[in-house]
Each structure stands twice: as structure tokens, then as C-alpha cells.
Amino acid sequence: MNEVDTPAVEVAEPETVEAPEAAPAPEVVAEVETEPTAEVVAEPQTSVDPNKLSALLDELGEIPDKPSEALLENINERSIKNLPASVKGLFKHLVAAERHRVSQREAELEKRAAEIEKRFDEIKEQNRTVIRNRAQLNKVLLDPKFQEYLKAAEMPEEEMKDPLSPEGLEQRIKKEVAQRMKEFQQPITDSARKAQQLARYQDFVADNPEMLDTDFKTEVRDLMKIRRDSGTPVTLEDAHALVKGKRIQAEQEKNRVRDRLKRNESNRNISRTTVSSVKDSGDPVPKWVTEKGYNGVRGQSARIQYLRDNPAALKKLRAQQKQRR
Incomplete structure (x- = not known):
């Protein structure tokens, strides 16, 4: 009997003292410390359930489509101060959400504006590159040696040798090539000239911002037309100076x-x-x-x-x- 009773006592002691106390303790700590803290910290950081927010706003009654000053006539600082904390919380949430939305929209607009400005600068630089390339090509085409070669296109038929002879055949080949090159050169030359004029005008406008004003620019253009029609044309620079001086005198008077x-x-x-x-x-x-x-x-x-x-x-x-x- 002693051999049987002794093991029973030894087994009973760890079951009643050690095992029951060790097991519940971690469970209680986990429930008290982790769950409430998770709810308190995560709640402000997560977005509000749209259904819940919609239900709260429904309790306000009919909401107008546009802001109305009439809604604020009977509200003062004391009215807001006396509101329940829960209602203040709702208003704070709505104001914060609107501020956040506006801030995001402003950031998007600023980013878009920066992208547009960058693209505009890129296009301007590409435009300058095209103008420079056209001017360079036009410079090559206007080379005296090349122009001398193009004169073959104007050689009359009667001055050429017998078309069946080697010399006559070569002359006609050169004339045909020169005519094709002349046809190829003409639009490039015209385009380059216009591009250079446009580039000079853009540089002039950049140095004289008055030209950005529509009325001022129209006055300059009209003056140039009048002087051209009267047989005494003026340059853009001179017309600008005359109009600007006239306006300064008028302002002084x-x-x-x-x-x-x-x-x-x-x-x-x-x-x-x-x-x-x-x-x-x-x-x-x-x-x-x-x-x-x-x-x-x-x-x-x-x-x-x-x-x-x-x-x-x-x-x-x-x-x-x-x-x-």
C-alpha cells in the first residue's frame, strides 16, 4: 500500500500547484495587454467603414448639394463647444478627410504642372534643335560649290553637245541630277528661312515681354503694315521701340x-x-x-x-x- 500511495502523492502535487498556475497566467496577460492596445492604435490609422460613415451622415437629415451660409446662421462658438464628444469626433473626421483630399489634389496638380512645364521645356529645346539642324542643312545647300553645281540645271539644250556622244550624255545626266537637287533644296531653304525668322522672333519676345500683351503686339503689327504699305518699312525692333516710346509718352502725359x-x-x-x-x-x-x-x-x-x-x-x-x- 505504501508503494502505491507514495506515487499518488507525488503526481498530485505537480498537478495542483505547478500546472494549473503556469497555464492560465499567459492566457490572461495576452487577453488584457494585446487586444485592447491593438484596437486603440489601429483605429485612427485605418479608414472608416463607408457604410458606418454613411449611416452616421444619414442621421443628419437631408444634406444640400452645395454649401449654404444659411446653415451657419444660428451656430456660434458656444454651440460647437457644447456638442457631445462623439459629434465633435465626427466633425473632426470629416474636416480632416476634406483637408487630406484637398492636400492630395493640390499635390497632384503641382506634380502635373511640373510635368507639363518640363515637357514644354523639352519641346522648346527640340524645336531649337530642329531649327539649328535646318539652318545647318541650308548652309550646306547654299555652299558656293554646290550652287555652282546646280547651275547645270539651267543649261539650255542648244548649248549641249550631241546627245549620242559621251560628253552630251554626261551633260544631260548632270542637268537632270541638278534639277532634282534644286527641287529638293527649295522647300528646305524656305523652311529654314522661316524657322530662323521664327527663332529670332521668339528670342525677341523673350527679351521684350511687352510683346506677350495682345494689344501691344497688335499695335506693333499694325505699325509695320502701315509703314510697309507706305513704302517706308520698319523692322520689328524699330516698330517695338516706336510703340513702346509712344506708350511711355502717353502714360507720362x-x-x-x-x-x-x-x-x-x-x-x-x-x-x-x-x-x-x-x-x-x-x-x-x-x-x-x-x-x-x-x-x-x-x-x-x-x-x-x-x-x-x-x-x-x-x-x-x-x-x-x-x-x-
């Missing part, structure tokens, strides 16, 4: 007229003030004499000096004094 009108208005105001002060008080000495000063002095000294310099005012003052007596 406008400023002079405006300044003159301001001075006249100021003088009229002073005259009205002087007459008004005399009429209101009956005093022959205007109020501005004592208030603003006369000959560098103010107050009674200014009044005395004014009467000395204006005998008519002094005479009127003495007459008033006699009447008072």
Missing part, C-alpha cells in the same frame, strides 16, 4: 494731367475751407491762420501777422469792434 487735377482739386478745397471759415465765424481772419499757422507762427501771433499783411481784413475787424461798442 496721363500722370501729368492726373497730378494737375489733384492740385486743382486741392486748391479748390482750400478755397472752400477759407470761405467757409470766414462765413461761419464772421471773423475777417480765417480759422486756418491760427490752426495751421501763418508765416511760420501759430495762434495769436499768426493772427496779428495776417492782419498786418491784409489791410482789408484789419479794416473789417476794426469796424466790427466799433459796432460792438
